[in-house]
Amino acid sequence: MHEKTVSVCARIVRGKELEIIEATFPTFTEDLENLGGWLRRNRIPRVAMESTGVYWRPVWNILEKSGKLDLLLLNPQHVKALPGHKTDRVDAARIAELTQYDLVRASFVPPPEIRQRRDLVRRRVHLQQDRNRVSNRIHRLLELQNIKLSSVLRKMTGATARSILEGLASKLTMKPEKLALLARHKRVRDRQPELAKALRCHPDDHFRFLLTELLEEQDRLTAKMRLLEERIAERMQPYAELVERLCEIPGIERLTAWMVISEIGVDMSRFPTAGHLASWCGLCPGNAESAGKRHSGRTSKGNRYVRRALIQAAWAAARISRRRTFFTTLFYRISSRAGTKKAAVAIAHRLLCVIYSMILTGSSYREQGADHFDRLHPERTRKRLTARLERLGFLVTLAPKPSPESS
Helix, strand or coil: CCCCEEEEEEEEEECCEEEEEEEEEECCHHHHHHHHHHHHHCCCCEEEEECCCCCHHHHHHHHHCCCCCEEEEECHHHHCCCCCCCCHHHHHHHHHHHHHCCCCCECCCCCHHHHHHHHHHHHHHHHHHHHHHHHHHHHHHHHHCCCCHHHCCCCCCCHHHHHHHHHHHCCCCCCHHHHHCCCCCHHHHCCHHHHHHHCCCCCCHHHHHHHHHHHHHHHHHHHHHHHHHHHHHHHCHHHHHHHHHHCCCCCCCHHHHHHHHHHHCCCHHHCCCHHHHHHHCCCCCCCEEECCEEEECCCCCCCHHHHHHHHHHHHHHHCCCCCCCHHHHHHHHHHHHHCHHHHHHHHHHHHHHHHHHHHHHCCCCCCCCCCHHHHHCHHHHHHHHHHHHHHCCCCCCCCCCCCCCCC
């Protein structure tokens, strides 16, 4: 499939003879509808197509409306041609032959309503990335004027930073001491001398014009994100109960739950096990072994939207300060031997397995506790802690705790 044409090959068994029919169709809507009629006239029950950019989507959407075709989307890596033997006609014939003998593995394509929600949440991700770029441009503009606002403030997107930026962008020349008085947070107001020192600069009309433009663009993107979130919340109403249950998992919030549901759907029968889902999302180790040697364990690309959302959730789950959870303990347990980045991916994998189980069984999240591994192997924990105290020079004598009845 290409932007302008679609090459088609049909293999039809008539008795003991095999008939091969080939055709080429343009990609206008009328021609793709003719393709559907051509398939029905030839009584083709199963159609496989290669995933090529976005060009497969209109073909899929039009053929899907007939409701009488078994559609398969194939990974190009699984049907890749040998070098020097690649043409559109040969590709179509090879895909048809592999499909006839059931030698292909279909990729996951969610139903239309899930795809629509997927478009909305992905659009929000893109707007968020655009707003982050605008924030970076604002930071760069401030640095060019030697305004060290980020050296004093922890967040450049908070209310205090915004009020100060609006003061810098205003046409009225304000002294640094007056700009420092715009701080809204109490902790920042206590550091007004340092803040005034960071705001000492010589702004001109060019700087104010650029800063005003960037702030307006930031407001525009924020307004579009809010409008999009309202649309997503409206479309996610049928799954409100599931979203509420998923938010019980440490690190998972409403936006993350929306992203996961919109990307993987709610029909877990598409994935035989949680491991298959983790592989599809790119959250499990790769397998590259030859001659008994393991060459690489890097994760595959997978679904980058789910992967990014769950890794962010993993960092949040690992750094919950108000209460230690099972995921907090697991994160530090893995990071001590593999590093924090691999630990974050491992936590994201475990979060996805929990989500898979909750959607499949309809159950709620059950916290295992930060002392799960201590309770799992109490004797091993006792030996480890005793040896640690002895290395510090203590003489350790342990005695069992008396039970309440005996006391």
